[in-house]
Amino acid sequence: MDCIKPPPSSESTRSKISKTFSKCIHPQTPSRFPPNPKLRTLSEELNISLKDFKSEPKLTRTKSQKSNSGDHLQQEQISKNKAAKEALLAKLFASLSSIKAAYAELQSAQFPYNNDAIQSADEALVSELTVLSELKQKYFNKSLDLPPPHVTQLLAEIQEQQSNIKTYEITMKQMEWKMEQKDSEMASLRKKLEETTKINKSLEKRLNSSGALFPLGNQISINDLNQCQFFRVLHFSIRSLRHFVKQVVREMEAKNWDMDLAAKAIEPNTVFAKPKHKIFALESYVSQVMFDGFNHHNFFLPDEGTKQPLKNVFFQNFQKLQSLTPSQIFSQNPRNPFAKFCKGKYLKLMHPKMECSFFGNLDQRKVVSSGAFSSTEFFSLFAEMARRIWLLHCLAFSFDPPAVAFQVRRNCRFSEVYMESVAPEDDVISGDVTASFTVIPGFKIGKTVVQSVVYLSSAKNR
Template identity: 30%
Template sequence: MAARASSLSGLLNRVSFSCLNAPPTLAPGEVDDSEPDEGGENEVAEEEPEEEEATAAGGAAEALMEEVFQAVAALKKAYVALQEAHSPWDPAKIAAGDAAVVAELRRLAWLRERFRRGTPSTEYPLRECIVPYAVAMADLKRDLKVKEAEIESFRERVLAIEGRGASSRKGRRRVRRSAAVAPLVGKPTADLFRGHMEEVRRAVRSLASRFLTLIRGARWDIAGAVRAILDAAGTRVPDLGAEHAKPAMEAYVNRKLFQGFENESFYLEGSLSSLLDPDKHRRACYAQFRDMRGMDPGELLGVLPGCPFGRFAAAKYLALVHPSTEESLFGDLDQRRLVQDGAHPRTAFYGEFLRLAKAVWLLHLLAFALDPAPSLFDALPGSEFSPAHMDSVVPRRRGLVGFAVAPGFKLADRSLVRARVYVVPADSSSESARVVPLIS
């Protein structure tokens, strides 16, 4: 059986070989128009696909290289635009330039994958198509959180205005007047100043709490620290224990940060712009307020450490944190050295301080954008407590001012931002009562 199979296989091979090599039999009257060279047609047919494949591969490679050069040129152009957006500082152009650079880098990465895989497809993979939309979605979510925070801030201001207006008809008229003015974007208002003052006070409370946490961590005598703070301010309050350390610390922080507030540059420069061209100076202050309001202070000073706000923050930090205090709380003077060298540390405490410095700086810009500027006042120790001008930080509502915690402001619409004070019994102090205006 095996011999039969073998002979049958051999027979088939011989038949097929003869069919391939023998010329075909022509019917009567049929003309043979084939080439005289047998097998030439097959060789040409085999060579042509190979040549076409090589040509196609070469064309795809050339097209790929052309796309690479185009992407590199576009990346260079986008990077130049990103650099130009930093001077002068333009957040919108910086964001657009950053997006363009990232898009070109992604394009180059995709071209590299095409080259590695040898795929001539010009279509982006699905994952690469989704990534830009995911980034845009994350940016929109971030913007939404910022807008929600602004809405919440405006809601608090409206509630505060309504609370003040409910006490008198004059207050209600002021609410209606402020509501009518609110839609006018681009104009500073007294209500905006009042709302931002609340942001300053929240930032002061936050920094004071962090300061006290560091002091407790260093095992300081809290009561002794409070007495030292009040003695430095020339205030004598008997029997003030550690439980009242927070208002004392807030008073210290406010005193340092608001010192020089009445001057257009906090006495850091000798500028007289507010006197030489008041209208232009007011417009410039409000424009800077709007531009800087949404910026992160750390990121801003990372790009422009020597800007006016950077110089203000450095001066206030050096005034607020004594060298011996810094060394005791942090173990070294590294932060102070960086600030003195014109840099801004990337530490948690300095970041908290920068948020407060930014809030005070924006309040200062807003004050000098108003016409006329708000008048700052502070209650001296021993002054009689006045509910119309002051808020007490303790439950006591009658007595004398032990020490001022935060300044107040008299605004152009005849409303007040009341000063915050620590009230003590009337027999605890004997100094005269008076309110001192610091800005005219």
């Protein structure tokens, strides 16, 4: 017999429905089956979406980092290109320096000519031009396969310095070679100058000492004498005096004499317009000593009588002595009046200290003091000057009345009738000028006046 089950109540019915609905919403997976990864609940989907949304700023920062990294790489590339170009320029300038050195070597090998050096320099020049052409092609093709830029620049700098040093060495060798040529030319010219100087001295000595070159011949008579002949003899005497003064100046300069002090000692109150005018003071000193006593018939010689000889005797002495040299006059008659005149003027003109400074001793002074003729060049020049002045004195007393010498007083106003400036025309002082001192005395022959040679100075300096 079947049992009759009671009908379910309403509460039990509702509980069953709710369990069934909850199962539908939250299905339970049996534990014996693994979970399917493809199946995701809504909450999981929401969680993933939320995570994706929260992680989006991180994705943005990653893109920014990638962008900055790209810019950094671009800057590095620009820097590399710049360094490569700088290295290329450095290598270019180094090549140019090498070309310059090779060209300098090529030029140097041609003067003097050296075939081996020319070939070597030509090969080096071609090699450097080839390197330069390769650099040009690399630059145009943008294939700068050079070593690291800093290494290239360092090597280029070393190459450039070596080329510069080589160029300087070549230039120095060329200058040394030119200096050797100049030294050789100077030695040759110095030798020619010495030979020319010897010839000039020989000619000058012959001109000053040879009687044949004296302006008056032996054929002239006393009745034919005139002022022009006196002028000619005076000109030769003055030229010999100036030649001797130049020799004295050369001796002073060789012994380091102070020409300023020497000129000041002779003419202490004179202001010279130019330094070269100081030689006129020394010329004045020699002239004063040599012409002192000119107006006296025996030139103030000692042990001579006061009786004045006839003018014919003076003219005969003039004719006799004009064809003889001073050494011949001394050798023929050491007691000749000219020998006494020459001895007295030398001892008066040459101070012992001056003579000792010039020659280092007084041997020449001792020879002259004994009445002998010294064979030195210096005394020969002095003796020739003395001979010409002695002959001028003999000729002056051959006139009737005799020619007389005169000097201009200091600070006397300049007069063209009685004076002539010793300085060149360009050095003559303009304006009111006076005679500072007499360089060469003037002469009066009857009514004819030979101008005195004076040194002029401004009247303001009086």
